[in-house]
Amino acid sequence: MLYQVFRPFRLLHRYLVDKKYPKGAYIAERYRVIRKLGSGSYGTTYLCVDSIQQKTCTVKQLRRSRQGRKKYFRMFQQEYELLSKLKHPSIPAASSFFHTENGYFFVMDFVSGENLEQHIFETKKQYNEKEALAVTIDIAQVVDHLHTHRIYHGDIRIPNVMLAGGHAYLIDFGLAKQFRSTRNSEEQSRLEQDLFDLGDILLYLLYTTFEKTTKKALPWTEELTLSPACKHALERLLGIKEPFPSVFEAIDSLRKAKEAAD
Structure with a gap:
């Protein structure tokens, strides 16, 4: 109930605080905004032209409404460090991290x-x-390249x-995270999440050819006609059957x- 009461105020706060750069504006007097690409829970991305190097780039801004919380700054900084x-x-590789009166960017x-x-x-x-x-x-x-460095994406959509x-x-x-110590339950959970997300994408793609003929909702195992090999791989990715121990085995x-579908 309290969440429902305060949510409109939080949204208004974000609207008033978060600076949005219009087309043609400059970020740090260097990056000319072409257009906004999107916004996430803590960041906003812009397609820009680097006026010094004369090339297009993406500039991501930590939303000002999130800068007061260390959690979001750590996530923002960690994303830059991983990509760099x-x-x-x-x-996409990250090349620079900077701060202006309007916040943090990379x-x-x-x-x-x-x-x-x-x-x-x-x-x-x-x-x-x-x-x-x-x-x-x-x-x-x-994803396999990430996992070889013990980096787990956590948001493969x-x-x-x-x-x-x-x-x-x-x-x-x-939402990515890198692990450096001995593998623990959190790392295993993130591995399984990335595998599940890959399965979810595969399932989504397979449904693009599906034509519903009945109003009755059925599980994908009944709605889709798949080869045994594809069905088996999908079930393991989604954890319906024994999950793959790694992305490498899943790729195989x-x-x-x-090959069976050729």
């Missing part, structure tokens, strides 16, 4: 493409089983997958399913 040291062609590479959600809904793209497996494998290979140049890119590392199973 990860070297992978399908992960700069990262701009991925020129469309996210998977936009691609499906705006182009009405349908993925057959082989295509769905191919995209999932592409994403899983990026279709809006956070970019398609560009025929490849999948993984963005938004705001997905590849076998894709």
Whole structure:
């Protein structure tokens, strides 16, 4: 009840405090805003032109309404630190972290493409089983790279997958975490979450070709007609059957399913 009472005030506070940069405005007198790309729980991203290097980039701002809480600053700083040291062609690299009177920012590479959600809904793209497996494998290979560094994304969703140049890119590392000590239950839980999210994306892609013929809601195992290999891999990703011990093993199973679909 208290949440319902105070929520409108929190939203008003965010609206009044969070500075939004319009098109043409400059961030730190260097990055000219082309357009806003999106907002998350603690950050807002802008497509900008770096007036010094004369190239497009993404600038992410820690929302001013979140700066008073150490939790969000740590998450924001951690995201920058992870992106600045990860070297992978399908992960945007971060290049600089700075502070102005309007808050904290960091700069990262701009991925020129469309996210998977936009691609499906705006182009009405349908993925057959082989295509769905191919995209999932592409994403899983990026996740496998993260896991080799004991980094777990924690938010692998279709809006956070970019398609560009025929490849999948993984963005938004705001919930990502790196582990350095002995593996514990939290790390295992994050591994299973990333695996589940990959399964959820695969299931979403497979449903793009589904045409409902009855009003009755049925489980996907009854609604979708899948090959045994694809169904088995999907059930393990979603934890219905014994989960994969790693993304590497999941990729092997997905590849076998894709070969069977050829």
